[in-house]
Amino acid sequence: MRRIVVDAMGTDAAPGPEVEGAIQAAREGYAEVLLAGPQDRLSRELSRRDAQRLPIEIVHASEAVTMADKATKAFRAKRDSSLRVAARLVHEGKADGMISAGNTGAVMTTAKIVLGALEGVDRPALAQVFPTSKGTAAVLLDVGANVDCKAHHLVEFAVMGEIYYRAIFGVERPRIGLLSIGQEEHKGNDLTREALVLLKQLDANFVGNVEGRDLYNGRVEVVVCDGFIGNVALKISEGLVEAVSSLLKEALSSTLSSKVGYVLARKAFQNFKKRVDYSEYGGAPLLGVKGVCIICHGGSNANAIKNAIRVAAEFATGKVNEKIERDLAGASLGNLKG
Amino acid sequence: MRRIVVDAMGTDAAPGPEVEGAIQAAREGYAEVLLAGPQDRLSRELSRRDAQRLPIEIVHASEAVTMADKATKAFRAKRDSSLRVAARLVHEGKADGMISAGNTGAVMTTAKIVLGALEGVDRPALAQVFPTSKGTAAVLLDVGANVDCKAHHLVEFAVMGEIYYRAIFGVERPRIGLLSIGQEEHKGNDLTREALVLLKQLDANFVGNVEGRDLYNGRVEVVVCDGFIGNVALKISEGLVEAVSSLLKEALSSTLSSKVGYVLARKAFQNFKKRVDYSEYGGAPLLGVKGVCIICHGGSNANAIKNAIRVAAEFATGKVNEKIERDLAGASLGNLKG
Numbered sequence: 001m002r003r004i005v006v007d008a009m010g011t012d013a014a015p016g017p018e019v020e021g022a023i024q025a026a027r028e029g030y031a032e033v034l035l036a037g038p039q040d041r042l043s044r045e046l047s048r049r050d051a052q053r054l055p056i057e058i059v060h061a062s063e064a065v066t067m068a069d070k071a072t073k074a075f076r077a078k079r080d081s082s083l084r085v086a087a088r089l090v091h092e093g094k095a096d097g098m099i100s101a102g103n104t105g106a107v108m109t110t111a112k113i114v115l116g117a118l119e120g121v122d123r124p125a126l127a128q129v130f131p132t133s134k135g136t137a138a139v140l141l142d143v144g145a146n147v148d149c150k151a152h153h154l155v156e157f158a159v160m161g162e163i164y165y166r167a168i169f170g171v172e173r174p175r176i177g178l179l180s181i182g183q184e185e186h187k188g189n190d191l192t193r194e195a196l197v198l199l200k201q202l203d204a205n206f207v208g209n210v211e212g213r214d215l216y217n218g219r220v221e222v223v224v225c226d227g228f229i230g231n232v233a234l235k236i237s238e239g240l241v242e243a244v245s246s247l248l249k250e251a252l253s254s255t256l257s258s259k260v261g262y263v264l265a266r267k268a269f270q271n272f273k274k275r276v277d278y279s280e281y282g283g284a285p286l287l288g289v290k291g292v293c294i295i296c297h298g299g300s301n302a303n304a305i306k307n308a309i310r311v312a313a314e315f316a317t318g319k320v321n322e323k324i325e326r327d328l329a330g331a332s333l334g335n336l337k338g
Numbered sequence: 339m340r341r342i343v344v345d346a347m348g349t350d351a352a353p354g355p356e357v358e359g360a361i362q363a364a365r366e367g368y369a370e371v372l373l374a375g376p377q378d379r380l381s382r383e384l385s386r387r388d389a390q391r392l393p394i395e396i397v398h399a400s401e402a403v404t405m406a407d408k409a410t411k412a413f414r415a416k417r418d419s420s421l422r423v424a425a426r427l428v429h430e431g432k433a434d435g436m437i438s439a440g441n442t443g444a445v446m447t448t449a450k451i452v453l454g455a456l457e458g459v460d461r462p463a464l465a466q467v468f469p470t471s472k473g474t475a476a477v478l479l480d481v482g483a484n485v486d487c488k489a490h491h492l493v494e495f496a497v498m499g500e501i502y503y504r505a506i507f508g509v510e511r512p513r514i515g516l517l518s519i520g521q522e523e524h525k526g527n528d529l530t531r532e533a534l535v536l537l538k539q540l541d542a543n544f545v546g547n548v549e550g551r552d553l554y555n556g557r558v559e560v561v562v563c564d565g566f567i568g569n570v571a572l573k574i575s576e577g578l579v580e581a582v583s584s585l586l587k588e589a590l591s592s593t594l595s596s597k598v599g600y601v602l603a604r605k606a607f608q609n610f611k612k613r614v615d616y617s618e619y620g621g622a623p624l625l626g627v628k629g630v631c632i633i634c635h636g637g638s639n640a641n642a643i644k645n646a647i648r649v650a651a652e653f654a655t656g657k658v659n660e661k662i663e664r665d666l667a668g669a670s671l672g673n674l675k676g
Contacts, residue, residue: 133581145519147527181483181569189485189566212570213577225570228527231519232550232567233574239551240578243471248586 001032001055002313004292005095006305008037009064009082010102012298018101019045021305026054028306031313034095036061036082061085064102067298071105075113083107087114090291097292097312099283101300108144111286111293118321120328123153124288125227126295127161128234129281134218137281139165140179143234144286146227151194154178154224155202159327160287161222162204167318168311174221176202177210179229185209191226199224203330282307285315288324292316339370339393340651342630343433344643346375347402347420348440350636356439357383359643364392368648372433374399374424399423402440405636409443413451421445425452428629435630435650437621439638445631446482446624453627456659458666461491462626463565464633465499466572467619472556475619477503478517481572482624484565489532492516492562493540497665498625499560500542505656506649512559514540515548517567523547529564537562541668620645623653626662630654 006022008015015037022033023046032055035042039060046056061082065074078084083102087110089095100107108126117124126144129137141157142149158176165174178199180188185196188209199206210220212233225233283296283304292315294308344360346353353375360371361384370393373380377398384394399420403412416422421440425448427433438445446464455462464482467475479495480487496514503512516537518526523534526547537544548558550571563571621634621642630653632646 133584145525147519179570181485181566181573187483189564192566211577212573212575213580215574216577216581226527228519228530229567229570232517232563232571235519235550236553236571236574237550237578239549239554240575241582242551243554244579244582246471 007100020302025309101296121288132218143230179225180209282311345438358640363647439634459626470556481568517563518547620649
């Protein structure tokens with residue numbers, strides 16, 4: 001069975017969701033779990049729950065990275081943080097993958113430095129999985145703010161995204177799109193026009209330019225873009241979902257005077273929210289580092305942590321990294337970058 | 339009273355929504371309306387409705403631009419298109435402003451060539467008005483695909499957006515944000531870091547970097563960005579609203595077995611949709627051209643056209659263009675661009 005280490009001090013409500021998520025994952029048989037964090041506190045949390053016989057182990061870490069910490073400073077100043085301890089366990093081969101719901105910048109920086117980049121990868125990229133209106137999933141990368149990308153970085157993203165999607169969702173040749181402002185080839189900016197030429201040479205199911213709306217309509221499975229665009233896209237989506245939810249709640253509660261109507265509508269709304277719940281997708285993988293690193297939202301609940309542990313184990317089992325190195329070493333891409 | 343010319347052949351269902359919107363606007367006293375398009379057809383449409391005594395006049399145009407036409411080609415090949423006739427009437431001072439719901443690229447190109455740019459404006463910009471969860475409006479520019487902008491273009495956008503927002507929404511010093519990937523000054527890409535320095539020197543209520551979620555939470559009134567980002571942001575928002583609507587409808591109809599619950603929830607949903615209905619905001623102004631040009635969605639209904647006519651009249655009355663030229667000629671900005 002795979003061993004996955006969880007940074008137990010990452011979520012806003014840490015370590016509760018981490019401990020509970022670890023227990024659920026261990027109980028379902030997804031993985032053996034290491035919890036990195038303060039020994040005493042984590043022991044107490046575990047003993048309060050019925051977790052004695054589960055394959056869960058605590059690895060002591062005396063410090064925790066906070067949202068106020070700057071990424072590189074957190075790395076340098078907190079050598080015994082739960083985050084850095086988790087990354088070290090992966091680097092030393094004592095765990096097959098790591099999960100953290102902490103400060104995203106700090107997790108990315110720590111993972112990049114401690115784990116290092118895969119052979120052939122210039123820019124590890126954060127990939128966000130989205131639900132689509134077709135009921136399928138789409139993955140957008142980079143959302144981790146590799147800003148001012150060059151065209152060949154977008155090609156790396158496409159290769160990594162394709163392999164990841166295949167491993168996790170079982171689609172042999174996922175359709176790949178380049179995020180632009182129109183489907184026609186001449187539409188876009190300097191970066192996308194240059195990347196389009198390179199992406200067409202890839203041995204992959206590349207469909208050309210796609211538009212913002214194609215993220216959610218199920219037209220493609222993998223969408224690549226510069227990290228600035230991807231991060232803006234992600235945060236706009238989060239903001240819009242929040243705004244829509246709050247406006248809708250207002251409308252519902254002001255209209256539904258009848259109690260039965262309100263209860264029914266609330267149930268429909270909960271079903272709807274479950275459909276678009278990111279926590280079902282188990283976090284965002286940082287693709288391109290040596291090892292498995294899944295980054296979760298700071299507001300993650302136990303379910304999100306459990307799913308992230310599952311995804312990390314699948315990532316390791318699917319040999320995603322070996323395939324990325326092999327494909328990036330492939331002749332065609334060697335030519336592209338030359 | 340202001341005279342506004344409507345390209346009557348722009349919407350997907352043209353000329354119905356244009357004629358009906360013109361009648362509503364004229365009836366409400368927003369403006370005198372000129373309808374540019376085929377004389378016979380428009381006369382028939384008008385006579386079928388009770389429009390005899392309203393200040394509406396037809397200006398014949400024998401051609402129409404379609405969605406299949408490329409922007410510059412449409413301009414050159416169709417010299418007597420309803421779009422070009424509308425722009426010409428504004429240029430010749432026979433109308434105070436124009437509305438078109440046609441091919442956005444063709445409208446922008448035609449307006450830029452026929453009307454020309456205001457003194458001091460390098461890049462006219464399309465501004466999209468959004469509803470926020472606070473019930474206020476926010477305006478994002480450029481969404482019209484001025485790609486690969488320079489920092490000083492973003493300063494132009496800020497000046498134009500501020501003046502427009504003040505004129506239409508009556509807010510004396512709207513808060514202006516620069517769309518980036520974090521509020522901290524060091525976050526962003528090469529363009530935003532350079533623009534941040536310039537924007538801070540503006541005599542305006544500039545709040546610094548904002549994130550994607552701030553478009554919808556009412557934190558700022560004016561958001562500036564490169565046209566590639568703005569266009570992606572716009573289309574992601576449209577796509578997400580569509581996806582959310584369809585998922586929600588599914589959830590509602592599968593949950594609400596009780597008829598009364600369904601009827602009530604549907605009413606709530608309609609109220610909600612009205613709150614986020616772009617058509618209430620009357621289209622997107624192309625800021626920075628000599629004259630008033632409002633671009634509407636191809637799917638606009640009569641209400642959207644009516645509101646666009648109202649906004650065009652307010653734009654002209656608010657002397658937005660005179661103020662843009664004056665502010666851009668201001669000493670501080672002169673220094674910025676030097």
